[in-house]
Amino acid sequence: MNCTQWLSRDELEALQHDKLLRLVEYANQYIPYYQRIFKEIGFQPGDLEPDLSNLDTLPVLTKALIRDNYQDLITTEPERRHQMSQLATSGSTGEPLTFMQDNNFRDVVTADIQRHISWAGWQLGDSQAFIWGAKLDPTIRQRLRLAWIDRVWNRFQMDAFALSPSAMQAFACQTLRSNARILFGYPTSIQVFARYVRSNLFDGVTFDGVFTTAERLLPVVRQEIEEIFHTRVFNRYGTLELGGIACECESHLGLHVSVENNLVEILVDGAPSDLGQVGEVVVTNLNNYGMPFIRYQVGDFASFSAESSCPCGRSAPMLASVEGRSVEALRAANGSMVWGGFAGAPWRCLTHPSIRQFQVNQKSLKQMVFRLVPSGEIPRAVLDEIRYAVRHTFGDNCTVEFKFVDEIAPLPSGKHQYAVSELNEP
Ligand SMILES: [Zn+2]
Structure with missing residues (x-):
């Protein structure tokens, strides 16, 4: 990928087209869901030659379709079935999703991250600092494995769910x-x-680049981070189910799409958007053959940049803006700040198939309200796990109230914000 980033636009598109054809042919051979869909609409992989003008004949894949056709979306190729892992995410809209990924998919995701951070001057062996959601009560084996990975990559982490002063x-x-x-x-x-660093006069804490991901980056937040750490923010857009989708380069004019890994479309009323026009993000991942997502509706909104070239010399198309997950920082009783993303290992309970959608509302330091849209009956054990995760994160005295609702209304912008703070202070 370090080499392919310098290909011309034509070469990149040819590479992407090639990978798409291979994926669609594979889906036609091994994925029952696509075998059925292709038959129903009279589609053949060859319809995507010589160009992609027929791509929109393939239906968009929604989260609901994935849930309803889960088994039929998994490959029937015997060897590959032994090399897959099951993952789950709460996504950008608080609608949980469970899916399978090839083992080699994760390797590509790691390579993509390393490529992106190299845009800020990072080189193999340089130390990296991560603020990330850590697993609740990891086993000794999990701790050892993580410590080993951190050592290999020369990185260290702080738990985003426990940002205490110490x-x-x-x-x-x-x-x-x-x-x-x-x-x-x-x-x-x-x-x-960053605010902690500023108020405690850790003046030497600066970076060559700060990479933000997994939620919407507000301009005011970007500015504050850049001022305090004397560096530039590189906004990166990616999801657990698709890996890295796009990232800002050192020119900071937009986010270059990782075209080798993901084919990104932006649709308005089902048709391609104009440059600069915000629409729904639809992505075909080109690497995960174990459970292919072809024209997958991510649930985020974005626009393509009108810039036809970038001073950095890379010719991959750019996203001008991404309106991903929208969250608010929450606070624990002991004063720690808590990431409001409710994603990752501690909140795996929220990705249980019986929960169609959720929203978390912090009423006070002692009260959290979970609004849940059930799909069938939510097992008591799942609710107990949520209570446990809340007490672990927000303090033993924090109570949890569950409200079971038919739907969760989006914000006026049309987006779902699934962590809402009603505390008076930020
Ligand atoms: Zn660039």
């Missing part, structure tokens, strides 16, 4: 000790850490 002090000291030049994490969590 944790942030230790993280700042480690940043100085290891001379970490890259900080990677959620915008709202990085903002909390």
